Amino acid sequence: MRGITALGVLFLVAMVGALENGLARTPPMGWLAWQRYRCNTDCVNDPDNCISEQLFMKTADLMVSEGYLALGYDVVSMDDCWPARERDADGKLQPDAERFPSGLKKLGDYIHSKGLKFGIYEDYGTHTCAGYPGILEHMELDAQTFAEWGVDYVKLDGCYSDPHTMDQGYPEFGSYLNKTGRPIVYSCSWPDYLRASGIKINWTAIIEHCNLWRNYNDISDSWGSVTSIVNYYGDNQDEIAPNAGPGHWNDPDMLLIGNFGLSYEQSRAQMALWAVLASPLLMSVDLQSITPPYKEILQNKDIIAVNQDPLGIQGRRVSKKGNIEIWTRPVTPTSGDEYSYAVVVFNQGNGGGPSNVTLSLKSLGMTHSAGYLVSDLYEHEDIGKFTPDQHFYVKVNPSGVKMLRFNLS
Structure with missing residues (x-):
């Protein structure tokens, strides 16, 4: 990455x-x-x-x-x-x-x-x-x-x-x-x-x-x-x-x-x-x-x-394991050289039920010690606060995504 x-x-x-x-x-x-x-x-x-x-x-x-x-x-x-x-x-x-x-x-x-x-x-x-x-x-x-x-x-x-x-x-x-x-x-x-x-x-x-x-x-x-x-x-x-x-x-x-x-x-x-x-x-x-x-x-x-984030930084695919891909994009708000992130967990599989995916914040480049406030952009839900050492779990449907926002806390 x-x-x-x-x-x-x-x-x-x-x-x-x-x-x-x-x-x-x-x-x-x-x-x-x-x-x-x-x-x-x-x-x-x-x-x-x-x-x-x-x-x-x-x-x-x-x-x-x-x-x-x-x-x-x-x-x-x-x-x-x-x-x-x-x-x-x-x-x-x-x-x-x-x-x-x-x-x-x-x-x-x-x-x-x-x-x-x-x-x-x-x-x-x-x-x-x-x-x-x-x-x-x-x-x-x-x-x-x-x-x-x-x-x-x-x-x-x-x-x-x-x-x-x-x-x-x-x-x-x-x-x-x-x-x-x-x-x-x-x-x-x-x-x-x-x-x-x-x-x-x-x-x-x-x-x-x-x-x-x-x-x-x-x-x-x-x-x-x-x-x-x-x-x-x-x-x-x-x-x-x-x-x-x-x-x-x-x-x-x-x-x-x-x-x-x-x-x-x-x-x-x-x-x-x-x-x-x-x-x-x-x-x-x-x-x-x-x-x-x-x-x-x-x-x-x-x-x-x-x-439309004003930073204008294009996101990247940071992980690809089998059918599961993780894409991240640095966005505002920022603090010094630290960014908030938009994250898309993408399931390219086309069969069966939802896939369980574990996200490690640190492995995705999220190192802000005070943590991140996480929200689900399709479900319009605030999920909670997570620090870099914590893991985050999602289910992603076949041919579907989970889209999350990690704002600096």
Whole structure:
């Protein structure tokens, strides 16, 4: 296990040269269309689920009325399949006229009127992944267009492009975004495409030019997809965890909670692990049809507080024994060089009953002699005070988690 002192040093090193546009000081929170709605453009036969201004306006309304905005979910972002197939006569991107008849400036104004931020998707390539116009040869024009539309958040994919040019292209587009004078959070897929192509990743450049970035495969609506991402982050944490911090975040991809592929226990596990990973919390779900148990997971204030902790230190997997993993994240409050902790005990097993797990506080890096006040973040229970020499016992369901907070006493 890497000691907290070493982790703190790595965190400070990562901050050097970080992108300082003043944005994303904690991981972005919001809603992103892709996982739930994909590229459904059939507004004739499926008007409630197609990529259209109606979908984004309805979602903006629900973000406010259902309490998501009040908890920090403040971005409503489009993904692929919003543009027309061709640029206009002046070379500008334009939305599909039938699905976005009011135009994107008016859509952005509507989202802003609700107190929310407006997000958009594009691609560093000749085309987006679904075949719509990409930004290559139009980077400066597209950045200016996004600013004119009132865009606050840009996700830039990397289909139909040469990964060997990304070390130049992604920073170039970021510079055009900055030159618009509009504060725009910049989400990059840059390192994921380099990884997939076997190209060495320059993390210093990634941190300098992007507010958040994808590291690994797209998430899909399945438990296998979630665990593959979690395993990648755990197996490669020495390389990627130190790169996270205020203004620049690793992005394991969207929250699936409330869709079709995860059980209730698995949904709780994703939320807890994404919080400990200091991940952006970008829901991709139908907010109108989500059922109360899953909405409660997404709106868990105590877990959101862990995710949004101002220290911005990404958590780590500190123990893996069989199916049982323990992940910890240093959080506030602090005292000198001592931290409080969020702890996730994760059971990757998929059969039988709950597993009994014994936690040794000292082995998890908790050395505060006055002890820790322990609370269960899903059960909303105060469990008691424990000192470093004491052990702590929990039961963890298959494909589930126990999420605890250890605050300095």
